[in-house]
Amino acid sequence: MSTGTEWPLWEVFIRSQHGLAHKHVGSLHAPDAAMAIRNARDVYTRRNEGVSIWVARSADLHASSPDERDALFDPAGDKVYRHPTFFPMPDEVKHL
Amino acid sequence: MYAQMVDTGQSRLAGLAELSPEERAFQSRIDADVKIEPRDDMPEAYRRTLIRQIQQHAHSEVVGMLPEGNWITRAPSLQRKATLMAKVQDEAGHGLYLYCAAETLGVSRDRMIEDLHAGKVRYSSIFNYPTLTWADIGTIGWLVDGAAIMNQIPLCRCSFGPYARAMIRVCKEESFHQRQGFDILMTLCRGTAAQKAMAQDALDRWWWPSLMMFGPPDAESVHSAQSARWKIKLLSNDELRQRFVDQTVPQADYLGLTMPDPELRWNDARGHYDFGEIDWQEFHEVLKGHGPCNHDRMATRIKAWEDGAWVREAALAHAAKRAARQREAA
Ligand SMILES: [Fe+2]
Ligand SMILES: [Fe+2]
Numbered sequence: 001m002s003t004g005t006e007w008p009l010w011e012v013f014i015r016s017q018h019g020l021a022h023k024h025v026g027s028l029h030a031p032d033a034a035m036a037i038r039n040a041r042d043v044y045t046r047r048n049e050g051v052s053i054w055v056a057r058s059a060d061l062h063a064s065s066p067d068e069r070d071a072l073f074d075p076a077g078d079k080v081y082r083h084p085t086f087f088p089m090p091d092e093v094k095h096l
Numbered sequence: 097m098y099a100q101m102v103d104t105g106q107s108r109l110a111g112l113a114e115l116s117p118e119e120r121a122f123q124s125r126i127d128a129d130v131k132i133e134p135r136d137d138m139p140e141a142y143r144r145t146l147i148r149q150i151q152q153h154a155h156s157e158v159v160g161m162l163p164e165g166n167w168i169t170r171a172p173s174l175q176r177k178a179t180l181m182a183k184v185q186d187e188a189g190h191g192l193y194l195y196c197a198a199e200t201l202g203v204s205r206d207r208m209i210e211d212l213h214a215g216k217v218r219y220s221s222i223f224n225y226p227t228l229t230w231a232d233i234g235t236i237g238w239l240v241d242g243a244a245i246m247n248q249i250p251l252c253r254c255s256f257g258p259y260a261r262a263m264i265r266v267c268k269e270e271s272f273h274q275r276q277g278f279d280i281l282m283t284l285c286r287g288t289a290a291q292k293a294m295a296q297d298a299l300d301r302w303w304w305p306s307l308m309m310f311g312p313p314d315a316e317s318v319h320s321a322q323s324a325r326w327k328i329k330l331l332s333n334d335e336l337r338q339r340f341v342d343q344t345v346p347q348a349d350y351l352g353l354t355m356p357d358p359e360l361r362w363n364d365a366r367g368h369y370d371f372g373e374i375d376w377q378e379f380h381e382v383l384k385g386h387g388p389c390n391h392d393r394m395a396t397r398i399k400a401w402e403d404g405a406w407v408r409e410a411a412l413a414h415a416a417k418r419a420a421r422q423r424e425a426a
Contacts, residue, residue, distance in 0.1 A: 006204060006205060025265075026193055026262075027199075028192060029205060031414065032418065032419070042185075043192055046185070046189065063135070065135065
């Protein structure tokens, strides 16, 4: 019944009109990049959701592993001085 | 619903004390409303149940295009035709979002389609009923998409990230489906006596199957209890069905149509509509493949898949040739 050869999977990123960055919206199957972009147009931008499409082969994406979540992201947890709220400002001082 | 009676592989709901340390850690993440992502650790039963549920949901979107697709060439105006095409195209998109969500759990697209065609995985009972008149297209949008919305809104909060995100996209598109259906019925009900009778006839045929979409009462179901604990089912079948009845009856009143249920009446004490007994025998027969259109729907799906095989192969061969030519040129 099946051909035994599936079209490869692509991840789709769309930039909306509001000058934001491309954002991951989902994935789809397509034989090549050109068809992936055409299919992405049909699947993910039927209501003016975007003005630009990126596609990348899912196989080419590298992701951090959930197992290293703590090792990667814990170090940022205790550095409250990286946030402006760490420095109390007197009420009389304006624009700071 | 679009995924009816999803089997969780459990024969009873395990007590919390019986869970392994890993299962308990997983459950506490769910309880804390942490979203589960594809590469996170998860119990095998959770993964398998989700694959089944999302897959049934995806197949329902895809098979659901067939009863409506029958009317695209017969829509009464160009506007109605454009609207119906847009609606059916959305349903194809819903199927695709959901297949992709299921694929993140490690099942291939081809495998899911083979399982559907082999009758190993279900799709919603509702799509095994025929669309006899144009009023059926209005009624499907109003009732079937209405019931789907009722089920899908809570799923936007479900525990599996890709499924929740797919549901958010789907829900954004779904409300136009319900409105275009109601709009068709408003036009018919304001039309000639024959048009109004056509609307009433469609409601008479679709009302009970629409209530069956939510599935049998799940008070005693092990699978429902397990799915609720995993937060991949957020409200019970009966709760959703009652909400649907409460919201839909006043809309039928507005249209001047009569629900085909002599026991339907407002219950002041409960603050809900009471309604008659659902014929669960019919529901189970349809699920077993004995509905009016089961055979037709599957035959159409399989033919489309087989007729399209050469296109899938040719596109792949073309892509390979082009890539080879580019490598040579480089
Ligand atoms: Fe849908
Ligand atoms: Fe829909």
